Amino acid sequence: MSRIPDERPLNPKPEVITELRRLLPAASVLATEAELAPYECDGLSAFQQRPLVVALPETVEQVQQIMRLCHRLEVPVVARGAGTGLSGGALPLADGVLLSLAKFNRIIDIDPANRSAKVQPGVRNLAISEAVASHGLYYAPDPSSQIACSIGGNVAENSGGVHCLKYGLTVHNILKLKLVSVEGELFEVGSEALDSPGLDLLALMTGSEGMLGIIVEVTVKLLPKPERAQALLASFDSVERAGAAVAEIIGAGIIPAGLEMMDNPAIRAAEAFVHADYPVDAAAILICELDGFNAEVSVDVMRVRKLLLDAGATDVRTAADDAERLRFWKGRKAAFPAVGRISPDYYCMDGTIPRRQLGPVLNRIAELSAESGLAVANVFHAGDGNLHPLILYDANNPGELEKAEELGGAILELCVAVGGTVTGEHGVGVEKLNQMCVQFNSAELTQMHAVKAAFDPKGLLNPGKAVPTLHRCAEFGAMHVHHGELKFPELPRF
Amino acid sequence: MAEQLDANTEQAIVEQVTASRSAGTALTIHGGKTKAFYGNPVSADAELDCSIHRGVMAYEPTELAITVRAGTPLAEVEALLAEQGQEFPFEPPHFGDQATIGGMVAAGLSGPRRPYAASVRDAVLGVRVLNGKGEVMDFGGRVMKNVAGYDLSRLMVGSLGVLGVLLEVSIKVMPRPLGRITLVQEQDQPSALALMQRWAGQALPITGTAWLNGWLYVRVAGSEEALSETQRILGGTPMANQEADAFWTAIREQQLDCFVGERALWRVSVPPATAADAIPGADLIEWGGALRWLRSEVGTAVDADHASTVGAISDAGARIGSESESESESESESEAGAGAGRGTVSSARACVATGGDVGADGVSAEAVRALAAAAGGHATLFRAAASIPLPSDGVFAPLSPVALRLHQNLKQAFDPDGLFNPGRLYQ
Numbered sequence A: 001m002s003r004i005p006d007e008r009p010l011n012p013k014p015e016v017i018t019e020l021r022r023l024l025p026a027a028s029v030l031a032t033e034a035e036l037a038p039y040e041c042d043g044l045s046a047f048q049q050r051p052l053v054v055a056l057p058e059t060v061e062q063v064q065q066i067m068r069l070c071h072r073l074e075v076p077v078v079a080r081g082a083g084t085g086l087s088g089g090a091l092p093l094a095d096g097v098l099l100s101l102a103k104f105n106r107i108i109d110i111d112p113a114n115r116s117a118k119v120q121p122g123v124r125n126l127a128i129s130e131a132v133a134s135h136g137l138y139y140a141p142d143p144s145s146q147i148a149c150s151i152g153g154n155v156a157e158n159s160g161g162v163h164c165l166k167y168g169l170t171v172h173n174i175l176k177l178k179l180v181s182v183e184g185e186l187f188e189v190g191s192e193a194l195d196s197p198g199l200d201l202l203a204l205m206t207g208s209e210g211m212l213g214i215i216v217e218v219t220v221k222l223l224p225k226p227e228r229a230q231a232l233l234a235s236f237d238s239v240e241r242a243g244a245a246v247a248e249i250i251g252a253g254i255i256p257a258g259l260e261m262m263d264n265p266a267i268r269a270a271e272a273f274v275h276a277d278y279p280v281d282a283a284a285i286l287i288c289e290l291d292g293f294n295a296e297v298s299v300d301v302m303r304v305r306k307l308l309l310d311a312g313a314t315d316v317r318t319a320a321d322d323a324e325r326l327r328f329w330k331g332r333k334a335a336f337p338a339v340g341r342i343s344p345d346y347y348c349m350d351g352t353i354p355r356r357q358l359g360p361v362l363n364r365i366a367e368l369s370a371e372s373g374l375a376v377a378n379v380f381h382a383g384d385g386n387l388h389p390l391i392l393y394d395a396n397n398p399g400e401l402e403k404a405e406e407l408g409g410a411i412l413e414l415c416v417a418v419g420g421t422v423t424g425e426h427g428v429g430v431e432k433l434n435q436m437c438v439q440f441n442s443a444e445l446t447q448m449h450a451v452k453a454a455f456d457p458k459g460l461l462n463p464g465k466a467v468p469t470l471h472r473c474a475e476f477g478a479m480h481v482h483h484g485e486l487k488f489p490e491l492p493r494f
Numbered sequence B: 001m002a003e004q005l006d007a008n009t010e011q012a013i014v015e016q017v018t019a020s021r022s023a024g025t026a027l028t029i030h031g032g033k034t035k036a037f038y039g040n041p042v043s044a045d046a047e048l049d050c051s052i053h054r055g056v057m058a059y060e061p062t063e064l065a066i067t068v069r070a071g072t073p074l075a076e077v078e079a080l081l082a083e084q085g086q087e088f089p090f091e092p093p094h095f096g097d098q099a100t101i102g103g104m105v106a107a108g109l110s111g112p113r114r115p116y117a118a119s120v121r122d123a124v125l126g127v128r129v130l131n132g133k134g135e136v137m138d139f140g141g142r143v144m145k146n147v148a149g150y151d152l153s154r155l156m157v158g159s160l161g162v163l164g165v166l167l168e169v170s171i172k173v174m175p176r177p178l179g180r181i182t183l184v185q186e187q188d189q190p191s192a193l194a195l196m197q198r199w200a201g202q203a204l205p206i207t208g209t210a211w212l213n214g215w216l217y218v219r220v221a222g223s224e225e226a227l228s229e230t231q232r233i234l235g236g237t238p239m240a241n242q243e244a245d246a247f248w249t250a251i252r253e254q255q256l257d258c259f260v261g262e263r264a265l266w267r268v269s270v271p272p273a274t275a276a277d278a279i280p281g282a283d284l285i286e287w288g289g290a291l292r293w294l295r296s297e298v299g300t301a302v303d304a305d306h307a308s309t310v311g312a313i314s315d316a317g318a319r320i321g322s323e324s325e326s327e328s329e330s331e332s333e334s335e336a337g338a339g340a341g342r343g344t345v346s347s348a349r350a351c352v353a354t355g356g357d358v359g360a361d362g363v364s365a366e367a368v369r370a371l372a373a374a375a376g377g378h379a380t381l382f383r384a385a386a387s388i389p390l391p392s393d394g395v396f397a398p399l400s401p402v403a404l405r406l407h408q409n410l411k412q413a414f415d416p417d418g419l420f421n422p423g424r425l426y427q
């Protein structure tokens, strides 16, 4: 049951295909099996489902028409950006329209004076920074998938990147959204100023996983490129000591631009893949980037170097030049595909924990990994406490996927138990619905459903994702008793 | 802070809300009442005092986060953070000694550092909140990144208590910079705005900018090396640190004379590069140009205190130029002999009446809102003396029909019986 969106009765309405063909050019409505195949999953390929039909609008007006049509026929709609999501947020519904925003790929306006850019939702994350580079500006959030993922998907997931320790997540770096409501109305949230009147709907929309509206335009905030960036690479002979060093740096009042950690399996995989000259015998490495004003960076590099050595680093390298700095990052940025080369399949987790728990939690993950017999490589945003354990498995071995999911679930519940959360940046999608039942009680989930209903009373936008039904939680809870207490004591169990 | 937490205060708040729900009585929620002036008037039957619910729940400096009960005095929390060399990055205004954390979050107002660091909303990580059904709920958390479920914690920021009663808040904190310096230079409004934009386009460690009375103030923070390097780039004369701190406090707390008295004070939030003449007559510009304060006179005589402080400065008069007409201006020119006052707190304190297109006899809400909207922003009637009639549609800029419907639906989703702060945000 963990591999399906929340249960809803299927209600396919093939007439929606005919009607879509009236609204869009023939090539923009896909309905044959062969045409639908590329859309059957997002980055979480363990979950697959073909939609009833794919619509590829290219104007806002068309999106409005599609939504009016689907609202009238009561057909569910799943928005899709680039399909790199890792939690099944863009997983189609068998009776639903998959609304691809791929054709919305224009940068509408760059405003260097106000340091903002207005872009369509299908624009790739990296394309924004490339387009504004000549103004000395860039868009800060940089998910590792930035060459492929869309800004609309970034907003819907509130994506982060290696630089969000200092520069924040998507929610901190956007100013305004234009959306189409489930009824097909066009509306705006946020403004080009630093705030807007009324409730903060911009914050609410960010990370709402396509459940509250279709994003058709994003105004992003741009930052001036820092004068200088400098990276250090520190080796440790224990994961625990590397974790403690992270807290030391933050505790000393330094906020690095990025502070990333890789454990030995991840180091070896990355080194074999991109030859970044990583210390393959180290138990863990930390990559720390400091950026900003030249004078400031010089001082902080010396402070961080000393902090790392005092925290027990066996070796600290400071990048001699930009080429070496980029080499430090190369292995980190390629870590997921690198792990993909050493294992037939991997399953990427995304829990966040308080920084002081890094050492103990990593040790406990190693124990859980040994118990399950599946190896785990860790590569993650240490400065934020955002873990990405990669569980290595082989889907061709019967039962291994289930084992991987079980181990993943146990890791996420561990994150909640130490005061963290089940997802730091990849979203809930369909993947973490069960773990949401661990993190939230029935009043909280009911409140979230009420918020959903405030935007989408009929439940047509990406239904069954992100927030589990109480029913599902009751079933999950019956199988899964935490700390000896029932999570939903008020609900009947069956 | 080894203070004992009172285990009964949360329950007391829950019980009062539950009782109000049964009785069908509306509540006006308050902490220290320091921001009672802000927002639309509330018509409620009873008060809900959150200031009883105080105390620090968790504070671990290396986590860069603090969790406090909503009724905890803001000043107390800031003192605790300072002991550990930390601070709130958004420099919240207090508007009085009694300010509480709950009020800070519900009002969602940030201070001078906002465009260069974060807003209250940016820094909120999680909330514990009581909805109108009497349910206590936790959203968000204490960790930096959390996308589990909708971001209902940030939705609470600036909601002015219309969705629920904040019980606890977890907020991101930042290390205090090693040093700071404020540089002052004489600039007219258009060139000050141009400089603010030029600086913002470079990665400089700026933590505050303000234009007032013909002077441009810029605050930078960092190591000694960074400060001297930045000073070389920015130019201007350094202010004594104590005086500079008093200046930024006066800006943040609106202790400048132009913020008090028989006037309406408009808060105009616009894209930073908005031209000076797009929002004519701004008295004070903050946030690198993104925040402009406008007074509208309502035809009453300037109060004595204002007039006397005005006398202490000279440079202010220069800005008014020949179009000056009001009584206070001619006074300021005649008494402006001292000639000193550049970059001092006293010079900052007095904002003299401005000429310009916005008439001195009261600006209509429509006019201010139209200017703000044309620039891509919005205007709020931030403070107004009791004698000033409020705009019929409230102090906040009206919402689009879709946004208004979403506001009403969200209110219904959190507070179906309309118990909390009816009318404070929108009718």
Ligand SMILES: Cc1cc2nc3c(=O)[nH]c(=O)nc-3n(C[C@H](O)[C@H](O)[C@H](O)COP(=O)(O)OP(=O)(O)OC[C@H]3O[C@@H](n4cnc5c(N)ncnc54)[C@H](O)[C@@H]3O)c2cc1C
Pocket (backbone or CB within 6 Å): A042, A043, A078, A079, A080, A081, A082, A083, A084, A085, A086, A088, A089, A090, A101, A121, A142, A143, A144, A145, A148, A149, A150, A151, A152, A153, A154, A155, A156, A157, A158, A159, A160, A161, A162, A209, A210, A211, A213, A214, A215, A216, A336, A337, A425, A426, A462
């Ligand atoms: C190798 C790899 C590395 C990654 N690294 C990171 C990382 O470092 N940090 C990080 O945060 N994530 C990372 N991700 C996850 C993923 O790239 C992000 O979640 C990204 O934001 C998804 O964007 P997308 O365009 O692919 O969205 P999709 O996968 O197409 O959609 C994601 C969700 O957004 C919704 N959506 C998409 N477009 C819209 C729209 N216009 N309106 C409304 N809803 C919409 C969908 O319905 C779905 O729920 C990584 C993924 C991969 C494969």
Ligand SMILES: Cc1cc2nc3c(=O)[nH]c(=O)nc-3n(C[C@H](O)[C@H](O)[C@H](O)COP(=O)(O)OP(=O)(O)OC[C@H]3O[C@@H](n4cnc5c(N)ncnc54)[C@H](O)[C@@H]3O)c2cc1C
Pocket (backbone or CB within 6 Å): A442, A443, A446, A449, A450, A470, A471, A474, A490, A491, A492
């Ligand atoms: C396990 C389970 C099975 C259900 N089976 C059915 C069904 O077969 N047919 C049907 O029409 N509805 C059923 N429901 C109820 C339905 O899911 C609710 O109406 C739904 O939760 C939405 O309610 P609301 O938000 O409007 O709740 P409200 O009416 O606003 O709910 C008020 C409060 O009651 C609680 N609540 C709501 N329903 C139940 C319930 N059934 N048991 C315990 N507490 C509840 C909610 O958590 C909330 O706190 C079921 C609910 C659950 C949890």
